[in-house]
Amino acid sequence: MKRIWIDAGRCDGCLNCTLACMNAHRADKGSIYDLDLTDPSNESRNFIYRQADGSYRPVFCRHCDEPECVNSCMSGALSKNPATGIVEYDESRCAACFMCVMNCPFGVLKPKDTSKSRIIKCDFCKDSGGEPSCVKACPKEAIWVEEVQP
Structure with missing residues (x-):
């Protein structure tokens, strides 16, 4: 990875x-x-x-081994690819709850400025x-x- x-x-x-x-x-x-x-x-x-x-x-983004953003994502929009180790984001599944933003220990994730209904990572x-x-x-x-x- x-x-x-x-x-x-x-x-x-x-x-x-x-x-x-x-x-x-x-x-x-x-x-x-x-x-x-x-x-x-x-x-x-x-x-x-x-x-x-x-x-x-x-x-x-550190693409953490145990990503808090993935663990806190209720909709399954964030997932860790086991082959590459990259934390991937599926915008179509995002519920815009921003739990991932609140739980990222590095403060990297943020709401997308243009829509405020998706994240950017x-x-x-x-x-x-x-x-x-x-x-x-x-x-x-x-x-x-x-x-x-x-």
């Missing part, structure tokens, strides 16, 4: 990972240079927070066929993918 790993000490807050995520999940699949940052439908699935001491704290860039966009975009190599044993 693959996991995203983070070295917060390397993060300089450039937000390349956030922009790459937004671009990878937008409907028109254009260039990053014409990404409309004011369009609420262009949402990132990761966050970079600036700490009081000036350092940065990247927050990404990392899908490991499943349509890219390779590494997640955030990993490819990080110039400091603060984010990487590593194979782990279950």
